[in-house]
Amino acid sequence: MPAYSTNMRFKFPIFAIILEIITIVLFAFFVEYDKGGHSHGSKEHGGHDRQSNDTEGDTNIRLYPMFQDVHVMIFIGFGFLMTFLKKYGFSSVGLNMLLAAFGLQWGLLMQGFWHGGGKIHVSVYRMINADFSTATVLISFGAVLGKTSPLQLLILTLLEITTFAVNEHIVADLLKASDAGASMTIHAFGAYFGLAVARMLYRPGLKNGHENDGSVYHSDMFAMIGTVFLWMFWPSFNSAIAEPGVPQLTAVVNTYLSLAACTLSAFAVSSLVEHRGKLDMVHIQNATLAGGVAVGTCADMAIGPFGAMLIGFLAGIISTLGFKFLSPILAANLGIQDTCGVHNLHGMPGILGGLAGIVAVQFGKKDGSAGMQAAALGSSLGFALVGGTITGLIMKLPIWGQPPDQNCFDDSIYWEVPEEEEENNESLTHGEHSKNKAEA
DSSP states (O other), rough: OSSSSOOOOOHHHHHHHHHHHHHHHHHHEEEEESSSOOOOOTOOOOOOOOSSSHHHHHHHHHHHHHHHHHIIIIIIIIHHTTTTTTTTTTHHHHHHHHHHHHHHHHHHHHHHHHHHSSEEEHHHHHEEEEEEEEHHHHHHHHHHHTTOHHHHHHHHHHHHHHHHHHHHHHHIIOOOOTTTTTTIIIIIHHHHHHHHHHHTTTGGGGGGTTTTTSSOHHHHHHHHHHOOOOOOOHHHHHHHOTTHHHHHHHHHHHHHHHHHHHHHHHHHHHHHHHGOOOHHHHHHHHHGGHHHTTSSSSTTTTTOOOHHHHHEEEEEEEHHIIIIHHHHHHHHOOOOOOOOHHIIIIHHHHHHHHHHHHHHHHSSSSSHHHHHHHHHHHHHHHHHHHHHHHHHHHSSSGGOOOGGGGGTGGGGGTTTTOOHHHHHHHHHHHHHHHHHHOOO
């Protein structure tokens, strides 16, 4: 038996209820409906101030379809993308929902506190930004997937969104950097925060792998559902908070083209590096999305259709090569056990997006300072690594009930698994034993 208890009977319910009660109390004092006729005091990633009830109503109606798209990405896209593990589907989708539900509440509060004083007015615009803050947690969740308890993940959500809000305030309000699709503030931040946590939670017992750390045919098919939803709705993700009009349309087009080019390069490189030219489903599930990540920072900039396609093309190559060659190196030499390969899908493409933004601003594709863009990238990486390290050390305390090595990547330690599944597994095992005896 491990030196810590994984029983969630009292610890998890009490902690979750206390968090929700605290959140409700904070909402009672600081949050109200957005009725228009006020200024938010900040443009929040390049958004626009509201001036009247009519304008506010029109804005909410205009943004609601994009909010729905982003919401689908958060709850279905991210959730199903992580169902590739053969015995961890309940946790991938279920805990994704738990973290997203708490994260969007906490995100509304934290971003509201940093973006203007007084009351926090809930509009569709703020709901989108709250979903964005939740995305950082779900990215980090991928790095520690299968190796953490629900309690640990609530701690991760609480601390990461708080850190994210501080960094976002610095990037958007103090540095005045442009990051419409959040390559730096969401993707690079979420990836390196998660990698820092994963390093702090390093498990020597998993150095040589785990029997459940892998996929089966149907689990990979479920993961492709997440990939397709994310791929289709990514133009909304990158354009939702862009300035309305031409910049917003530009963000849609740039993301659309970047994803298309990325998919071709990801398929091509996967075939190139795999045995006998075969395709690897891990690459297809993940690297085909890297174009949406990488074009984010300059999504609303007039970089030209060819520029967006070039960024996507490079992102697909970098991401696929990362899955094939870099992930094993990070695990073997640096002790970073990145379950979902978030470094390859979000980390490196996020940095590529930040660098592309620096170049684009330098060449006058959008008003601003290339130096401030570089500072924003540095801020995002710095807050992610420091915040992730501190969060990982807190999550490492045995009181949070993390699973022992032998129970990692297995739903049954925290979920009621249907009996027929267990019976099927037993019958299969019995059948294999009988077959082995007969052969002997």
